[in-house]
Amino acid sequence: MYVLSAIASLATLGLILGWILAVAAKYLKVETNPIVQELEALMPGSQCGQCGYPGCKPAAEALARGEALVTLCPPGGSALAEQFAVLLGISVDLSGFEEPEILIAKVSEATCTGCTRCFKVCPTDAIVGAPKQIHTVVADACIGCRKCVDVCPTECLQMHRPELTLRNWRWHKPSGQPAGAAA
């Protein structure tokens, strides 16, 4: 008899607690905006902070709240701004948008002491080197976050324009906009 009442009371307790948990899950759910995740997925994800937010997630949250412009991400450029606009369902006029100039870091070999500080902070492992050896930046992997520039004790890391080659040379946009041109 004692055994049966124990089973019954424990089962009842379980059911009641389960029900409370189910109700709590429904009504006390912490809202995360799914669009934030989608926005964050589009971003470069290097947490470089060039937008003024401490990382890509806070920037995505600000975008979702409508506090930031779609053109906030310099490494993403206008292509990313277009994708943001599509996702947020807003129309954006990029005709006056100046493509932000992407600069990449370059080691001046004359002043590099091989202190290894720069490649320890590089978020994309774009700097290669060894202690007391001259370091170098792999231009294709550099995202221009300037973290290395800040830590370099000899100021041998400077930001430069990427070298123009036959591979990345492009035709400029025709400048002429005739008067009264139909858009």
Next chain:
Amino acid sequence: MIALLQSLRIRGGIHVNEHKQATAGLPIDDSFPLPKRLYIPLQQHVGKPAEPVVRVGDTVFKGQLLAHSQGLISAPVHAPSSGTVADIAEYPAPHPSALPIRTVFLDTDGTDTVQSGESATDPFTLEPEEISLRVASAGVVGLGGATFPSAVKLNLGRQNKIHTLLINGGECEPYLTCDDRLMQENAAEIVDGIRIMLHGMETGRAMVGIEDNKPEALKAMRTAANFHPNIEICKIPTRYPMGWDRQLIRYLTGREVPAGGRATDVGVLMHNVATAYAIHQAIRYGRPLIDRVVTVAGGAVANPKNVRVPIGTLISEVLVFCGADKTRTGRWVMGGPMMGEALPFADVPVVKATSGVLALTGSEVKQGEEQPCIRCARCISVCPAGLLPVDMANRIRNNRLEAAVDIGLKDCISCGSCSYVCPSNIPLVHYFKFAAGELAARQQAKHKSEQTSKLIDERNKRMERIEKQKAEELAQARAAKEQSEKADTTI
């Protein structure tokens, strides 16, 4: 009636002022003096650049391999004459930007010493794969201007079991007559090249399309192909851009290559007549592609003609040879005036793609003020790809590139017909080239951001691993210390 039906097969196109009469009647000039120094770029083809196998100071024979191909789509580069390798360094490329490209500087010794070549064999006893290999090692690329490695194309033809090989003798660009002259003077060699290609692709039939403004070339080719019933010489109407492969395919076979597809999708493949000649030279005599016929013309040229010049000759030297007046030149163009590249200066080398060198006077270069569009729709009626150039340009002007892609930007071949007929001088093709470059840049940026997130991911994982390892080591050290302390106390 049949002619009428066939003319329906031509979409768009324009009748341009040909400017061919100055050079079409003159024989190819073989008397070009060997330059003291040749500048041979290591990338003269679509694909990966060639990798040098010679070193500075090496003496090379004419036809010796300078750089071997790397990767699946690439082509080797050979020495156009004998001499010494003076340097391997950067030199301006024959490109509108004149940005540097890796180049072999060859000081010629004037003797033109040839390396003892491979003994000639009957190509029809060779395996088809062997033909491709030999064409590849001779550095033959598409000489119509696209410079796609020919051997890769032969393999594509064999793998896709094409039914007809099309040979492009259209030469629809104004001014250019190098293919015309080649057909007139070397018809038998071209036909032999076509037969070798057919053998290499295991294909039975070939059709050669020649525009009806080249009656002499037509006659010569018909005579040469007389005993080869599987090679049909077809007269095609003179209408730019008839030499565009899809236009020619549509006209000769009646099949339409689907957008985004390849010629092999409709069972054909196209090569240029000059490529056929180069393949004949490569297979019959083991001669790599080290020289080519270049049309030198334009209003500023006193003696326009076709000249056979070694690859790597400076364009400025070829122009001086033909009496070009630098002061009267308004623009230098490599290739034809419709699709060629404007050059900022002429001290750049002749490459495999250089079909023509034009020194145009100011009056020959259209330089009108851009006016508003008057909606005449001429650009639409001449577009051979059936696109709406004016609409695409407007979308690009307003930075709506995706919208321009939606209406077929990627099918534009930059043939220049729309810009040519536009009465308002709207630089339509310039818009399309800008947009194509911008799309490529975005593609690259997207690729980079994907790579970046991969790199960051890897780094984070590594950092975690290192942290964990450190923690473990710390714990182990602590345990060891405790144990030794315990041992101390027990003693």
